[in-house]
Amino acid sequence: MVRLPLTAEQLAAGKRLGAQIRQARGDLTLGDVAQAAGISPETLRKIETGRLATPAFSTIAALARVLPLSLDQLAETCLARDDLENTG
Template sequence: MVRSPLTPQQIAAGKRLGAFLREARGDRKPAEVAQAASISPETLRKIETGRLATPAFTTVAALAAVLEIPLDELARICVPELNLQRTG
């Protein structure tokens, strides 16, 4: 199966996600965060640099848990046009 090329919107969303995760990681070492999220440091690096614009949901969820970021916050970053509102 051949994957369709990413749209400019998907690429931009991946860059926003990566930048946000990098900022959220702060001074923590990439290897430490990657290990805690059960991903490779290379995968984390690709996400943070936007080279992996559409990581798997389980990867994003694991990083969100390790970095203590609500998933709805990441959704707003990735798809700001949805203007998601917090509930509860």
């Protein structure tokens, strides 16, 4: 199966998601959060930096479980559009 390249909108959503997760992690170490969520530290690092723009739902759900974030908050971040934020 061939994976299509991500759109600019998907890449931007991945960066917003990563920034939100990084902020929620606060002073917790990357390793501690990754271990608690059952993912590798490298996967969490890629999500936080936006290099993994479309992580699996189960990964996001696991992070929401261990961080002070809800799935609703994460969904809003992913669905927010830069062009809507600049309209007014």
